[in-house]
Every structure is written in structure tokens, then in C-alpha cells.
Amino acid sequence: MQRILSRGEIEGLERNALPRLRLPSREVFAERAARLRHLAGGNSLGEYLALMARLAQAQHEALGAFTAPLPDENRLSLAHTHGMPPLPCEGPLEGCWREALRAVLAALSGQELGDAPRATVARLEQTLSAEPQRLDALAQALLAGEEPGDVAAAPFLMAALQVYWTERASRLPEAVVPAVVPSRVCPVCGSLPVASVVRVGAASDGLRYLHCGLCASEWHMVRVKCSHCEDTRSVAYHHLEGASEAIKAESCDACHSYRKIFYQEKDLEVDAVADDLASLTLDVLMGEAGYVRASANPLLWFA
DSSP states (O other), X not given: OOOOOOHHHHHHHHHHHSOOEEOOOTTHHHHHHHHHHHHHTTOTTHHHHHHHHHHHHXXXXXXXXXXXXXXXXXXHHHHHHTTOOSSOSSSOOOTTHHHHHHHHHHHHTTSOOOHHHHHHHHHHHHHHHHOHHHHHHXXXXXXXXXXXXXXXXXXXXXXXXXXXXXXXHTTSOGGGSOSOSOTTSOTTTOOOEEEEEEOOSGGGTTOEEEEETTTOOEEEOOSSSOTTTOOOSSEEEEOOXXXXXXXXXXXXXXXXXXXXXXXXXXXXXXXXXHHHHTTHHHHHHHHHTTOEESSOOTTOOOO
């Protein structure tokens, strides 16, 4: 007699058969820096992309000089049992994130920066020494997606938070990350994805992964499904004529939101954060069409 599997059993088989999670590589920031340098050439935002390339390179250097403690086994076990992210971005922010900021700022001191970014770095260094709790409050606001009180400092603070979370995520045992976290948020830290990438190669070939803007982890989500409301009936894809075939915007008429999706088969070097920054023209057109970004880029903030 043939037994019919329930939906839950089928989903469980899919989770076991597919690489559901891609924890971040220790080279993620070096690769992003290289990608940003490449994208800066001929781009209308070239100057900003070049600055972000220097910031990503500083993140890479900071990652090599910084280590943060992982939660103890009891906390990891509780998170797994209750289907919660093991490195949650919500809640009190541990003070050691400031060491990541210190390392990023130190690495930037050896970079060629313009007058305005250098003044921002100097101001952050001064605040880090004199009023560290003020930076904690700014960082908490950024993590909550609130409008930053200091727009110029926001990318630098976010860069440090990325180093803090990515460093820990890169050492996290995959087995402690629950499979039942809502698919709209990162199963490692609970943050929203910045975009998605359709991967090539090995077991991940042709699979779509959402990319976390905070800890750089990626998790599988089936294609042709809204990554914001999970609707599958009204998903559409938008492309700029004459632009790279590797970049599209995935829109949903159910929630009127969109996120970008990048295809490695069209460009093997795509980076969710870098390529998202370099394709802001597509954001403008999506806004004119009545769609709203489902989540922001961690390195771009507006007043």
C-alpha cells in the first residue's frame, strides 16, 4: 500500500535533501570589496561604491583581528528547541560589538578617504572613547530599522555590526540553527534579507537563497515566491533594458513590495549587498511603478 505524505513531511524531506543554509565565509568582506571596486567603474554612484569598497576592505581586516564569544550551549539549545535564531539581533546589544567598530575604524585609518568620510571616522573614534553608550543607542536604532540620528555615521556603524554578527555566524555549528524559523527572516540572527541570489554549482545549483544583510548567512527559499509575504500567485520580475541580465527585481502584487534577485549563471561574481547598491536605478523605477522595498541595504541610509 502506498502512503501519501503530508505537507509537513514533504517540507521536512526538502529541508533534508537541499542545502538549506549557507553560513558566511571568512572571505565575504574581501570578496565584497573586490566586487564594489569592479562595480564602481562607470557607475553614476562610483564614488560612493569606491568608498564602500574601502569600508568592506576595512571590515575584512577587522574580521581577522576580532573575535566575539558565541552563546553558551544552554542558550544555543534553547534557541534550537524553540525555533529561535541563535544569534538574535533583537534585545540588548553586548558591548563587545564596539571592539568590532574600533577594529573597523583602525583599518580605515590606512585607507584613502575623502574629507567628509574622514571627518565622520574621526568623530566616531572620539565618541567611542568619550560616549560609548551613545553609539550603543545608535546601533540599536539601526538594528531596529529606525531612521538613524546620524546618517553619515550609519554605514560605518552598520559595517561594525556586520563584522560582529558575521564573525560569530562563521563559527556557528550549522546543527544549532533551527529549520523552523519563519522563512522571511534570517534563521541565524533574525534580520531581514537584503536580496536573494540564485546559486550555481554542486548541490546548490539553481537554488535561490535569501542573503542576510547583517550576518551574511544565506537560507533557501523556493523560487517564484514573495520573500516578504510568501505569496506565490502574483510574483513578477522586472529588468532594466540594456542592463546586466544578472539583476532583476522580484515584485509582489499581494503586498506591493519587491526585493532584487541576482543570478550567478549570468554573472558568477554577484554579491547581494554590492550589486544591490550598484543598481539603484532599478529601485527608482520600481518606486515609480508603485512598489516599496521590503528591506533596506545595510550600507545605504537616508534621513
